[in-house]
Amino acid sequence: MDVGGANTKVATPDGDGFIDTIYAPLWKNELILSDVLSAVKQKFERGEGIEAVGVVMTGELCDCFETKREGVLYIKKAVSDTFTDAKFFNQTCTFKNGSYVDKDPLSFASTNWLASAKLIAEQYGDAIFVDIGSTTTDVIPIIGGEIKAKRTDLERLKSGELIYSGILRTNVATVLKKVAMGSEGAGCSISSELFAITADAYFVLGYITADDYSCESPDSYAFAGREKEGLSRISAMRRLSRVVCSDLEEIGEDSVIGIAEQVKKAQVEELVASMTRLKEKYGLKMAISAGIGDFIAKEAADSLNIQFISLSSIYGKKISAAFPAYSVAKLLETFS
Numbered sequence: 001m002d003v004g005g006a007n008t009k010v011a012t013p014d015g016d017g018f019i020d021t022i023y024a025p026l027w028k029n030e031l032i033l034s035d036v037l038s039a040v041k042q043k044f045e046r047g048e049g050i051e052a053v054g055v056v057m058t059g060e061l062c063d064c065f066e067t068k069r070e071g072v073l074y075i076k077k078a079v080s081d082t083f084t085d086a087k088f089f090n091q092t093c094t095f096k097n098g099s100y101v102d103k104d105p106l107s108f109a110s111t112n113w114l115a116s117a118k119l120i121a122e123q124y125g126d127a128i129f130v131d132i133g134s135t136t137t138d139v140i141p142i143i144g145g146e147i148k149a150k151r152t153d154l155e156r157l158k159s160g161e162l163i164y165s166g167i168l169r170t171n172v173a174t175v176l177k178k179v180a181m182g183s184e185g186a187g188c189s190i191s192s193e194l195f196a197i198t199a200d201a202y203f204v205l206g207y208i209t210a211d212d213y214s215c216e217s218p219d220s221y222a223f224a225g226r227e228k229e230g231l232s233r234i235s236a237m238r239r240l241s242r243v244v245c246s247d248l249e250e251i252g253e254d255s256v257i258g259i260a261e262q263v264k265k266a267q268v269e270e271l272v273a274s275m276t277r278l279k280e281k282y283g284l285k286m287a288i289s290a291g292i293g294d295f296i297a298k299e300a301a302d303s304l305n306i307q308f309i310s311l312s313s314i315y316g317k318k319i320s321a322a323f324p325a326y327s328v329a330k331l332l333e334t335f336s
Contacts, residue, residue, distance in 0.1 A: 001040075002112045002325040003057040003075050006135060006169060006215060008036050009322035013329035018043075019318040023214050027062040030074060037082040053086040054095060054332035055079050056112040056324055061153075072105035087335070089328060091151045093118045095335050110153045112324035113138040113162075117147045119327040120288055127286045127309075128278050130271070130300075131323060132293025134168035134215060139274045141282050148282065160274040165267055167208070167293040168199040169215050172243050172259075175266050179244060179259050181251070188244055194218045195242035198267070201260035203236045207295055264296070271300040279304060290323035 002009040005026050012018045024036045044050045060071025079086045080098045087095035090107045093114060101108050113131060117140045120129045129140040139161050141148040149161045156162035165175060173192045181188040195218060202208045210231045217223075218239060223230030234248070237256045241248045248256060278284060286307040289297035294310045301308035312320035319326050 001053065001055050001079070002115075002322065002328065003033065003055065003059045003079070004112070004135075005059040005062040008033070008059075009325040010040050011319065011322050011325035011329050013326070013333050019322055019326065021214070021318075021322050025216075026059045027064050030062070030064045033059075033075065033078045034082065037078060041082055050083070052332055053079070053083040054089060054328040054335075055086055056089045056115050056328055057108065058110050058112050060109050068109050069105045072101065072109050076101040076105075076108070087332065089115050089331070093147075093331075095332065113140065113149075114147070114151070115327040115331060116290060116324045117142065117149065119330055121145045121147055124286070124288060126282075126284055127288045128275055128284050128306075130275070130287055130289045130291075130294075130297040132271075132289070132291040132296050133166050133321075134292065135164070135166040135170065137163040137165055137271060137291075137293070137296075139163065139271065139278065141278045141284065143282050143284075160277055163270055163274060165270065166198065167202060167291075167296070168197065168213070170198040172196045172198065172201065172240070172263055175263050176243075176259075179262050181244065181255060181258070190243045191245050193242070196236075196239040198263060200236040200239045201263035203231075203233060204240060204257060204260045205264065207264075208292070212292065267293075267296055268299050268303070271296060272303055275300055275304055279306065290320045292317075292321050294320065 008022045008024045010020045022036055024032050026033060057075050059075055060068045062071060065071035076098055087097060088101050088108050089095055089111050091111060116131055117129050121142045125145050127142050129142055131138040150156045150159055153162055171194050173190055176190055178187040178189055197218060199213050203213055213231050217230050220230055237253060238248050240256045240259050241251055243259060287297060287301040288309045290311045294312055298308050311323060
């Protein structure tokens with residue numbers, strides 16, 4: 001399992017087994033985690049049962065917790081109360097039982113990317129591993145089967161190995177500072193309000209569907225009882241038009257599409273900058289991509305003229321989207 005702040009992901013190690021991504025926003029109510037875990041347990045108890053449970057997490061950063069330490073311990077307790085003898089993956093790529101989490105909680109914080117990188121490192125010798133999810137982007141250098149990335153999110157943010165920008169939940173105002181508007185392409189400042197998110201841009205451009213729009217829209221409160229309307233393409237265009245303090249009637253569909261395209265361009269450019277540093281530092285010539293945003297990773301890899309491997313083409317989109325959980329399951333198979 002991968003317990004995140006927005007999603008909890010569950011996977012079994014067999015390629016055609018159980019894979020699920022459950023939207024469970026802990027920051028709203030941390031008690032939701034126990035309900036999600038109980039539902040997962042019941043699903044397996046109706047089947048063949050559970051041999052072992054491995055866990056990574058990032059949900060400890062939610063602002064419902066005063067500290068990351070508190071968040072790690074809360075998640076550990078919720079998992080341990082539900083599943084017997086769960087194993088937790090730490091920053092040294094080792095599974096430990098709950099008592100070790102109690103002793104050193106921070107060594108278990110934000111380890112989901114590390115499980116994925118560990119599995120990739122065992123399969124590929126030298127590569128830049130990129131995982132673009134709903135909220136963040138991991139950019140991990142692997143050299144000779146060894147993970148060279150920093151171990152904490154703070155250090156990875158400093159080094160460019162963590163980009164806090166994703167395909168669904170990122171505020172457009174954090175991606176763009178100006179947009180080109182009109183036939184002359186004049187620069188236009190944008191509002192810093194939470195009017196639109198990256199999911200709106202990629203829905204408008206056709207990279208995701210309404211089913212893929214798995215988080216709440218910024219104006220979801222306005223669509224109570226008519227949620228499907230809120231997750232329509234026209235609603236996404238209206239949200240994007242507000243980014244420039246306008247509306248769809250005023251600026252038109254072409255201008256909205258232009259804004260969406262500039263969101264994509266900015267995310268590609270930020271990823272290219274990070275990948276360029278790693279390519280030059282380590283001499284890497286291959287990128288391996290997981291997550292729902294591998295179309296961004298492919299464009300970045302193509303611009304750098306390096307080999308690109310999409311894990312969705314190997315494992316399928318569901319496993320790729322939940323790759324940390326799948327990686328934990330695979331690593332747990334060989335753990336003794």
